Amino acid sequence: MSKFVHFAAAAALAVAISAPATAQDVAIRGAQVHTMAGPAIENGVVVIRGGKIAAVGPAATTPVPEGIDVIEAAVVTPGLVDARSVVGLSGFLNQPDDQDQLEESAPMQPQLRAIDAYNPDERLVAWLRGLGITTIHTGHGPGALVSGQTMVAKTVGHTADEAAIVPAAMVAANLGEWALANGGKSPGTRAKQIALLRAALLAAKTPDTPAKGGKDGDNGTKPAGLDTQVLRDVLAKKLPLMVTAHHAQDIMSALRLKEEFGIDLVIDGASEAYLLLDQLREANVRVILHPTMARQYGELQNASFTTAGVLRAAGIPFALQSGFEGYVPKTRVVLWEAAIAAANGLAWQDALASVTIDAARIIGVGQRVGSLEVGKDGDVAMFDGDPFEYTSHVTGVVIDGKVVSRTPQ
């Protein structure tokens, strides 16, 4: 870093700290502050100015500018990050008109954008926000071979555009039982799923052919369809392909796709990942693991509460998710899923990382959220005890420097 940059940063910080308080200024003091960017700070403080973190450190040595509200909490963490949800597309009433996470008219529709269906006023968004979740990777769910795109959103905002921090994050695909079609339709088998995906990716890889009889003024090439354009972004690694796969053989099929097409692959669900630790590590993929308490039936009949700990020990990057729920409860809460992982072999800090910084990195927003570091978004969750104890409460939530909840829940 040059001297100039040093000076500029220091000057910016000085301005930030001395400027008059705005609606996005707040300081949070915690008996324990888990920054996720170093060891926990005892008696720490996080100063947020203009919606961004301006300072983090021990309260004794970190000045809080005058006129800024100070909130106290026993435990302070970064705002929680849910690495895979459908909330906002899948509504809490579970009626046909609030379920937009799955379009079943065709097996592969990568052109479907999450932002065109995300409802920021959905009650489940507020529910998650009150429980400390400030960022969600949400969008199209499992149930189709390629169900559509995902987005990354803050759990605030009156419009989808306001909420979105990454409008198009990944393309969601699904291998295995949930994405099989009935009644003689394709894909009716696992092999056919892969054949269809390979054919689509190969077609997208092939340059557009000049159309016959092109009119004057155009280049004679018929533009590719929206679906193909999106798959080209996948082939170009602009968009990761997130493949929901639970059985080991489906996970291996996804790894073969990565090998063949050189795509950026994220494995979602992965309930049998513990059988494939070497393969996952060698393939250098990241995993968005099923909710720890996901029902151990059907596709997940071999799931285990211990998989998070096993992945961590094997050095495979992973995050936890709330996933898709088709009935009651309509969404899970990643805070509570991390708690069960922490009770089943995942170290406490690693469990917190799985719903903060590790989740943020895996969904591509690690530079912006997931830890309490200067310059990052002012997203904070507060607790009156160990966040993973069910008897503790979330006592406050701050997003972009705005206090969005002070009701203990």
Next chain:
Amino acid sequence: MGNMGTKGRRRMARAALLLGAAGLANAAMAQERPIAFTDATILTMAGERIENGTLVIADGKIAAVGGNVAIPADAERRSAAGKLIMPGIVDTHSHIGQVAGADRSGPIQPEVRAMDSINPMASNIAKARSGGVTTVNVMPGSGHLVSGQTFYMKLRKGNTVEDIAYRWENGAAMGGLKMANGTNSQRGEGGFPGTRSKSAALLRTALTDAKTYCSGDRKKPDLGKETLCEVLSGKRLVHFHSHRADDIMTVLRLKREFGFNVLIQHGMESYKVAGELVAAGVPVSAILVDSPGGKLEAQGARLDAAGVLEKAGVLTSLHSDDGVIDSRMMFRHASIAVRAGMSREGALRALTINGARQLGLDDRVGSLEPGKDADFLILSGDPLSVYTHVLETWVEGEKLFDRTREQDLLMATGGYGAGNPMEMAYYHWEFAEGEGAQ
């Protein structure tokens, strides 16, 4: 798993079954000398917390419990220092054992019995036990006004549904009757109701007809009406699936009219009519879910529901509705109730003695008192801490779950093969046999 030894043991287990080893499920044979668990923290759920306490079990029953009890000379002593002992969990509403009830042929099928569909080898029974559950009300679903007779299951070792039954005095398997109102049973075709009023009218008609039948000579037996006679006489408890406050009030009206004993199941909005429930003396088997919604009737789901009921004086239990909540998450369930305002003591009662009282089994289970069944858990610490594990589950004096045994741990955490009903259950028992059935 998968090695020759395992396969060999499985074969042996099957052979043993063929030779009639199912009789080993008889609890009286299991425990030959008294066992005294010493130096434990004991929550009897029938009095004060006991520190450095002793629990003595003999012949499958609790012989003594307290801070200063005489240990029989022939008793085996086991230190439970640093551990907590409490009664096994009574789950008042669950669907473990691959249970099914009525079919789609009609809305009212009281003659159908859950026990005739239960697979005692289903691994989710062993999983429930690993989570500390020892008594379960296993129910058919809620897609009917009357979906069948429920089954009170004791999670003792057993290869047949008879082995794991609670029994009436006449030897018949014990259970209640599942009823439901609200949207689940409204199909509007095939004789099913299309509205709430019609649901109530159909039920009133069935109960009125039964009343006439029950007071007649009953020479031409009607299986369904016979069951309703047990309901009308108060012998058979009605487990009434009901969510919305107005639906719960409909249940109370039916109870007033026909005089049956009833337990409100789920009661998502029971907190809105807590006073009415207290006045009617009707208890609630409650469930707290991680988020509201998922169906229209669950819009009003609140985490503080159980706490509100407790404060109002409603006898409240917490249930899993497994697979809605995994049976292994019952302590977590209680912790969430505490988070939202229930007392710690009340939440633990809601897992144990309250459910036993609701099912009419409190003379046998639900608390640690001399003479009751030796159904208890050894925990690694505070039951309401997420970091605490069930170390051992004892049923009628037999240790049927031990977290240090590999195959038991598989049930506790899940993993490869844990979802397979037959294979794992056989192996599970065979393994327990190998450990000397302690």
